[in-house]
Amino acid sequence: MKNPMDRQLEKRLSDRAVAIGRDGETAAFGELLAMLRSSSANVRRLAASALGKLAWLGVDKHAAVTALGPIARCDPHTQTRQYAIKALKAYGTAASCYLADLRDMATNPAEKDYIRRDAAAAATFIDEALRIAAASSIHYCQRCHSVLTADEFARSQQAFQRPYCDRCFDEVFLQRRNFEVKVELNKTIATQDGTVVQSQGERRIADWLTTRGITYRYDAKFRIIGEFQIRPDFYLPEVDVYIEYWGLSTPQYKMSMYKKQTLYQQEGKRLISVYPADLPRLDAQLRTKLQLFGYTIDDLLP
Template sequence: MKSPMLPKDHQAAVRRALELGRSGDPAKLPELVAMLRLPSNEVQRLAVSAIGKLVEFGADAEAAVAALLPMALHGRHPQTQQYAIRALRKCGAAAKGCVPDLRDLARNPTQRDYVRAAAATAADAIEQAAKDALAGVKHRCQRCGAAVTAEEYARSHQQFQRSYCDRCFDEVFLERRNFEIQVEINKTIEACDGTLVQSEGERRIAEWLTAHGIAYRYDAKFRIIAEFQIRPDFYLPELDVYIEYWGLDTPQYKMSMYKKQMLYQQEGKRLISVYPQDLPGLDVLLTAKLRRYGYFP
């Protein structure tokens, strides 16, 4: 649905919501709450996501819950509902009064599947947070659910921006190291500028960018939001655009693809997705999509 806001006002509000979410300043919560009244699905989605981030930095969780629950239950767009539910989950025990509503939402067949799934997951997490608060447990391992000591939390949060017990920390560290080694091993195809890539599709994209004089970074690490680090196939710094080549068709790969696409969307990033069937018309596709972001050949 197109926003009824003027384009200039809409873009300013989008930028402001992103800025507030990244600020980590709990004092910005009232401004974000006020943005929920703006008639834009995108602005509302970014605002509820930003509220969840500020709660993690110590913003008033009860005030956040009061603003988020109506959006979770009655948001104008299902994605806004989904992000509001996720933000409620971050409010922990402060959102325990929302659990019955979230359970009802999870059982409501008229809701989108991803909204229902988010509601069920959030209700479980909030109930556990409420129990932990009564028991005096401050953090739990996000992998196995065990109680996490202050030292374990500090170590894992510094390394992964996650809460892990020592056993799971070691497992995750090893998994990520092995993954990165495998990625480097898979870079066996050389593009015309000497960049080693992992597939013919990526080679085609790299060589198109080189031929058109567009600077890019391949497989570089970026932390686009506080909780997640990503490795986009291509990042174009002059245009602030990300290009991902989705070259596989396995269920596990598709799940990872959808999650990554959601992260880009959540943060308002400029993403161009390229699929194997796009390669015959790659020149037309990239030219048209990059023009939207200020590229003029």
């Protein structure tokens, strides 16, 4: 139980956060960032709310979004997460790095209704802000560097999240389609729950998850990390953890693996890497690695 001094401090900080937001006190921006690290959920909640109110007043948007993002994703207090999500919405295009997370929250059945609702609203707002910003800019094809029309830019962004002219778009689309076909043809191994995977290693992981009642998505297409599109082997939506099985050892495969691992790290995603040598002790490996992220098997059960 908190002592009276703790309660007094919490009230003072809470009142201060409300006042900063109400008065638009941009000079106190740093105070709010510090309050987001408070042990009090109420202080964090009100600080997030105040940061949202300062979004239009010239504060450091990158710093605000960097501080708000982790709160929105995984603060233990759901109402604090809700206020952080609303604040991210206010930062518009500056919060685009959290679009994938917001979309996940909006569609995750494990989330509270109000989290899903506000995450969907934030994602829609940020998408529209990006669209408006893009419409007023000159864009060049990533491959041939020709100037894009508005339609070319919109089409390529919707499909690939990269700018391509129509000619390059068609070439990239064909390459992607061939890759998709190859991946689907490689899926020949059935798991316990009927999912068809590409390797025995992936089957072992899928069966481990199924046996323990852990919800997962396999090979989810076009999952966005930053500006890149990837297809994680497994995604655990309840805890926002990715599992990749690195089953080959060719030089080309290793280069792709290192690039993908770097993307996960740069975006702050929680990744569990599994290698063929891990399979004989898969249960211990997955339990240990999940515990490193603060989860036990009981946490993941529905």
